[in-house]
Amino acid sequence: KDNHVSKAQRRMTYSDYVPPHFCLSAPMRFPVTSGSVNYLKNISAWDCLDGDISGQITFTAGSVINTDTASDYKVILEVTNSAGDTVQLPLTITVYDSMLANAAPTIELSDYLIYTGIGQKLEPLDYITRVIYHNTEYELTDEEGTFAVNTEDWSNWAKKEFAEREPAVNRERFQINDMVNYQVPGTYEIIYELTDLEGNTGRMILTVVVEEQ
Numbered sequence: 001k002d003n004h005v006s007k008a009q010r011r012m013t014y015s016d017y018v019p020p021h022f023c024l025s026a027p028m029r030f031p032v033t034s035g036s037v038n039y040l041k042n043i044s045a046w047d048c049l050d051g052d053i054s055g056q057i058t059f060t061a062g063s064v065i066n067t068d069t070a071s072d073y074k075v076i077l078e079v080t081n082s083a084g085d086t087v088q089l090p091l092t093i094t095v096y097d098s099m100l101a102n103a104a105p106t107i108e109l110s111d112y113l114i115y116t117g118i119g120q121k122l123e124p125l126d127y128i129t130r131v132i133y134h135n136t137e138y139e140l141t142d143e144e145g146t147f148a149v150n151t152e153d154w155s156n157w158a159k160k161e162f163a164e165r166e167p168a169v170n171r172e173r174f175q176i177n178d179m180v181n182y183q184v185p186g187t188y189e190i191i192y193e194l195t196d197l198e199g200n201t202g203r204m205i206l207t208v209v210v211e212e213q
Helices: 097-103 156-164
Strands: 023-025 028-029 043-047 071-078 084-097 106-108 111-118 128-133 136-140 174-178 184-194 201-211
Touching: 023 084, 023 111, 023 128, 028 128, 043 071, 084 184, 084 201, 097 184
Parallel strands: 028 084, 111 201
Antiparallel strands: 023 043, 071 084, 106 128, 128 136, 174 184, 184 201
């Protein structure tokens, strides 16, 4: 009542707080071009305090991508929420030659970025949805990871011609390089590769974040 000013401080703990998470709606693959590219168009971020914070995603200093040179580029994304918590995500952005890519098998995944806890191992084959090669769709079956084609709507002639060809997609040609250490928090990659009969290799990356829970 005498208008004296004072301050009090309290430490607040969120019992259910989780850091911001990123999400990829499509693979981080872009064709070679001489123009500008929006490399963030497939990336969003969500925070338990602020909700959608996709507009605050940035590349860290040193993240350089040459749009006119086919290669893999290691970059780091970061985003900060209103509590000042900054989260970084190392990613590989692939700039590819369209002609070479069109000749190779295309590997499609159900997800391109997965968060998991320590000790919670993923099964890489579970994330393959299909492979497209020469306009033919191959889907993963339950028979020990083999690939098959749905020929129900094909003519008898088309089925016969296809059956006489050596399969361009099978388990022996599919290589999965799982580099994830599920005991150590961090960001890792699972690399899928499929080489066809002509030696063309299709490649896809699944980014895996192992975090403490």
